[in-house]
C-alpha cells in the first residue's frame with residue numbers, strides 16, 4: 001500500500017504523531033511509502049529524513065498558501081530543485097476555503113492580513129505566475145495537485161497541464177466540501193487525463209458525506225481513482241488504519257476490492273515515483 005496524502009507533526013495544528021512516528025507506523029503496516037503533506041511548509045527535507053530512516057519511499061512538496069505568498073514560482077523552483085515531487089495548488093488559503101469558512105492560518109494568528117488565492121479563470125492576475133509554476137512542474141516531471149481550487153480552476157489547470165506536457169495530475173479530493181464536485185464533473189475531468197482522489201478524511205469528517213456518496217465519486221473516477229487517508233488528525237485513526245478503513249467501506253458499498261486496493265497502492269505509487 002502507498003498513502004499519497006498524510007499529515008504529520010510538527011505542524012500549525014496538532015497531529016497524531018511526528019514524521020518518524022507516522023513513517024514507522026506505515027513501515028509496521030508494510031506500506032511501501034507515503035506522501036507527506038503540510039499546508040504551511042515544504043515537506044521535502046522531512047520526507048527525505050523519514051525515507052532515510054525507514055527505507056520507505058517518502059515524498060514531499062509544497063502547498064501554495066499564504067506562508068509562501070500563494071502562487072510563488074520561486075517557492076516552486078526551490079521545492080522541485082531540492083527533490084520535491086508534488087506542488088499542491090492553494091489549499092487552506094484557496095478562495096474556496098475562505099468562502100466555505102474552513103480553517104486557515106490567519107484564523108489562528110489574527111495579526112496576519114488574510115489573503116486568499118485563485119487562478120484563472122477566477123483570477124486572471126495570477127496567470128503569469130501560474131503558467132511559470134506549470135512550466136516548472138513539467139520540467140521536473142512532478143505531480144500537479146489541484147489543492148482546494150474550484151471546478152472551473154481544475155478545468156483550466158487540466159487544459160494548461162496538457163499544454164505544458166505535465167504527465168502527472170492529481171485532482172485533490174474533488175468530492176470534498178472544497179471543491180465540491182459531483183460525479184459527472186469528476187468524470188469529465190479524468191476523461192481528459194489525471195487522477196481523482198477520495199480520502200478517509202472525507203468519510204470521517206466531511207459534513208453530509210456518506211459511503212454511498214464516496215462510492216459514486218469512485219465510480220466516476222474509474223481506473224483514474226486514487227484512495228488516500230488524508231489522516232494525521234488526532235481524532236482520526238492512525239494513517240495506515242485509516243486508509244484500510246476507506247477500502248473496506250467502499251468494498252462494503254459493492255465496489256471491487258482489487259480495484260480499490262490498486263487505487264491505494266500501485267496507482268498512487270506510480271503517480272509519485274520518479275521515472
Ligand SMILES: [Zn+2]
Nearest residue numbers: 005007037230
Ligand atoms: Zn490533507
